Amino acid sequence: MTSPHIPSVAVIGLGSIGGIVAGSLAAAGRCNLTLCVRRAIARLDVERPEDRIDVPVRALTDPAEAEPADWVLIATKAQQTASAAPWLARLCGPGTRVATLQNGIGHEARLAPFVAGAAVVPTVVYFNGERFAPDHMRFRRAGDYELAVADDENGRAFAGLMAGTPMRILLSGEFPTLVWKKLLINAVANPVTALTLQRQGVFRRADVRELCLGVLEEAAAVARAEGAPLAADVPRRTMDVLATHPADAGTSMYFDRLAGNALEIEALTGQIVAAAERHGIAVPLNRALLTLLRVVSDAAEA
Ligand SMILES: NC(=O)c1ccc[n+]([C@@H]2O[C@H](COP(=O)([O-])OP(=O)(O)OC[C@H]3O[C@@H](n4cnc5c(N)ncnc54)[C@H](OP(=O)(O)O)[C@@H]3O)[C@@H](O)[C@H]2O)c1
Incomplete structure (x- = not known):
């Protein structure tokens, strides 16, 4: 044997x-x-x-x-x-x-x-x-x-x-869809906490929720163009999930910004914007987040 x-x-x-x-x-x-x-x-x-x-x-x-x-x-x-x-x-x-x-x-x-x-x-x-x-x-x-x-x-x-x-x-059997669903959470949780320097309680604000829904509608359109059939209510459900997270929970991008580290932005929002460009989809909110976070990340690396 x-x-x-x-x-x-x-x-x-x-x-x-x-x-x-x-x-x-x-x-x-x-x-x-x-x-x-x-x-x-x-x-x-x-x-x-x-x-x-x-x-x-x-x-x-x-x-x-x-x-x-x-x-x-x-x-x-x-x-x-x-x-x-x-x-x-x-x-x-x-x-x-x-x-x-x-x-x-x-x-x-x-x-x-x-x-x-x-x-x-x-x-x-x-x-x-x-x-x-x-x-x-x-x-x-x-x-x-x-x-x-x-x-x-x-x-x-x-x-x-x-x-x-x-x-x-x-x-x-639907792995690409799971990848995009996880990316949608990261597309708002990380950028917003890193830019505002606030923990996840920030997602309980109505104005932040409205902004995030716009970011997520853009990202979901890109996901669908990439072959991930996300339902129409995925942006709302993503925000509902975020609202259940403890208010004092951080995110890895938040902690990296606090520590003065480079940010993991290209693999997250950077990929959404790149895919949007491939499909000719306008994603102005994601593009704005990407630009601001690139500035922060580049300053950390300088
Ligand atoms: N933390 C979470 O809860 C969580 C949840 C879901 C997904 N993620 C994802 O999982 C991934 C890892 O996250 P993390 O939180 O574990 O990150 P992390 O705590 O920053 O760990 C990264 C590790 O990589 C090491 N490293 C970097 N470059 C290296 C190199 N060239 N050679 C050897 N080691 C190297 C770092 O070493 P040093 O210690 O020497 O710096 C550090 O220990 C990220 O993509 C993150 O977004 C994290």
């Missing part, structure tokens, strides 16, 4: 999301895990809804030490993807699958130059992560599933990889 193949998994980007997934994979003990980090860590301490784990991990800080892996999970911010090129060059071999645990759309195109033809497996991330220290994160559930993937061979392989962890994986 042959023993089952134990997959090798590398995680690039040990922030809130990458740290939680890596810690959960390490605790499940079903793969050979390597963490690709800029500052060495020896353990991961993850507060989870049902328990708290503290697991030893193997972390590399030099891409030259990395070897081809069965799976690469990339959980940097989207704008940091290119900076991970040295890791991807070492980790991607002929059979590698690269899963993107990132917000936004356009991940396949963004990763293609760096993965040497490896399959890119986009995911939608639904759970909430917060990092308190390089080796300490808190995982909060935010819906019925933690991650969604397409119901295809690669998506099912990803779900298999996550078996034994607390991550609930949605295999979806």
